[in-house]
Amino acid sequence: MDATYTIVIADDHPLFRNALFQSVHMAISGANLLEADSLNSLLDILRKQDDVDLILLDLKMPGANGMSGLMQLRSEFPDIAVVVISASEEPSVVSQVKSHGAFGFIPKSSDMRSLISALNQVLNGDQFFPEGLAKQAERYSDITDKLASLTPQQYKVLAMLADGLLNKQIAYELDVSVATIKAHMTAIFRKLGVTNRTQAVILLQQSEIES
Structure with a gap:
């Protein structure tokens, strides 16, 4: 896919952040890629950049207690798509992520081909939630709705x-x-x-x- 997108990769683990950077660079030609290692550094970028198209968000970063980081992003920057990339693949987590307005959920265990496919789907304007996890997540709707x-x-x-x-x-x-x-x-x-x-x-x- 050839397009100019501005994407922020927000993850506090340098090795994973670098791997994700390389993957996104391969998946999306010409993308402007920015990096953040905490919720505060992510918010600083978003408040200075007015052309961010997508945030790839790790739920477990300094400054973000569970879903609170995602909640703050959706509240302050409702027009920016947020895709959560997490090692937590429990259906309850996917359910919460979806209910809090994330545009997608990509497990950290995804292989390169799956990651690239998911990113392209999101940038084409379609939400991405792994089918199996999404179906299981529906069971947690009551708790999810309360927390949301x-x-x-x-x-x-x-x-x-x-x-x-x-x-x-x-x-x-x-x-x-x-x-x-x-x-x-x-x-x-x-x-x-x-x-x-x-x-x-x-x-x-x-x-x-x-x-």
């Missing part, structure tokens, strides 16, 4: 809660008041249909993303 109802900040709070942080510690990390965190907790419990921290964490763990 959270705002990016609420998702961050929930992820930190799952890491064992106290309200005071979460407030410090996010630079907000403890009262704000308590308000987030109330909203999270309501949206997830749970009554306490343990239930909320269990719900998140049912869709856990592996590294």
Whole structure:
């Protein structure tokens, strides 16, 4: 495919990022390829570049707690297609990725031919989700829908809660008041249909993303 696209490869593992860079370069002739190794560096690029066509996003990067990075991208840059490239191939993860507005999901285990085919499909304007995983993902729609109802900040709070942080510690990390965190907790419990921290964490763990 010969076209001029601007694509950002966002992955914190240098070896995989370099391999993906080479693959995309082979797949898409003349593409302008940019790299980011954290959510902050990705956001910096997007705020300076107004012609990005596609983001290839790793879910496990510094600054991104699970789906919160994808959520922030879809919120701030809704017109840019995001394709998640992840080692987490669980149907629950694929289900979440899809519900949060990703344009596609490519497993890191994909071979070169599959990767190139998927990229070309996406750049032609068609979503790409592996057929087998997509069908299995439908089983997780209830949990997925609940988690998708959270705002990016609420998702961050929930992820930190799952890491064992106290309200005071979460407030410090996010630079907000403890009262704000308590308000987030109330909203999270309501949206997830749970009554306490343990239930909320269990719900998140049912869709856990592996590294």
